[in-house]
Amino acid sequence: MSESEAEPAVESTAGSERLSAAGSERLSAAGSEAESAAPAAAPAGAADVLGALVAEAAAKSGLVWVRPRGGSRAWGVWHAWHEGAVLVASGPGEQDLGDLGVDVDLILRSKDTGSRLVTVAASAQLLDPSSQEWTAAAEALAPGRLNSAALPAELPEHWRVTGVRITRFVPTGEAAEQPGSYDDASGAAPPAPSAATTSSWLPWHLRGRRGRRARKAAERRAREQHAANG
Incomplete structure (x- = not known):
């Protein structure tokens, strides 16, 4: 083969290399633009960590506070943690919960310190007494009901006969407060209006109160001493 026949083949190969390089550059640039346009992904596992924290706090503590979304007052209630939700029994003969609406905040405390641990958004669902969900929830709540006249x-x-309401609060995964991010406010609130009082009368004690008996005895001795001195 002569040199004149070999040269076109070399030029063709070089042209192919130049085209391939140009195509690779265009594909790389397009890929970079697509990556920059894609939204940033949420930190992996953040929702799982929060869910585990809520589940642990709700399962270990027998008390949770429920607050209407955007409200100032929270209700402290005993509860049961069952299948990823907080269950609360309220109504006749049970704790007072009131109408909190659908969107609420759950305030969970630390079992070790008793202080506020996490505040998470939740949705409220009032269960139908005729449903299987209500029965399962009641059975989960019964062992935690203290000082009841009825057996668990x-x-x-x-509860079904007396009209007790069972509400299921399902955390939505949105935390308003969590470790490392707390509101500076104390969270203190004035007591709710109530007819309950202990200042109008004092309980009756058999044979009177110790301090009152001592005072009357001292007064009696003083009178006797005054009479003896004439």
Whole structure:
């Protein structure tokens, strides 16, 4: 083969290399633009960590505060943590919860310190007493009901007859407060209006109160001494 026949083949190969390089540059640039246009992904596992924190706090503590979204007052209630939700029994013969609406905040405390640990948004669902969900929730709540006249096995039916309401609060995964990010406010609130009082009368004690008996005895001795001195 002569040199004149070999040269076109070399030029063709070099042209192919130049075209391939140009195409690779265009594809790389397009890929970079697509990556820059894509939204940043949320930190992996952040939602799982918050969910685990809420589950642990709700399961270990028997008390949770429920606050209407945007409200100032929170209700402290005993509860049960069951299948990823906070269950609360309220109504006749049970704790007062009131109408909190659908969107609420759950304030969970630390079992070790008793202080506020996490505040998470939740949705409220009032369960139907005729549903299987209500029965399962009542059975989960019954063992945690203290000082009840009915046995735990009898409580679900007792609650159904007396009209006790069971509300299911499902955390949505949006935290208003969590470790490392707390509101500076104390969270203190004035007591809710109530007819309960202990200042109008004092309980009766058998044979009177110790301080009152001592005072009367001293007064009696003083009178006797005054009479003896004439």
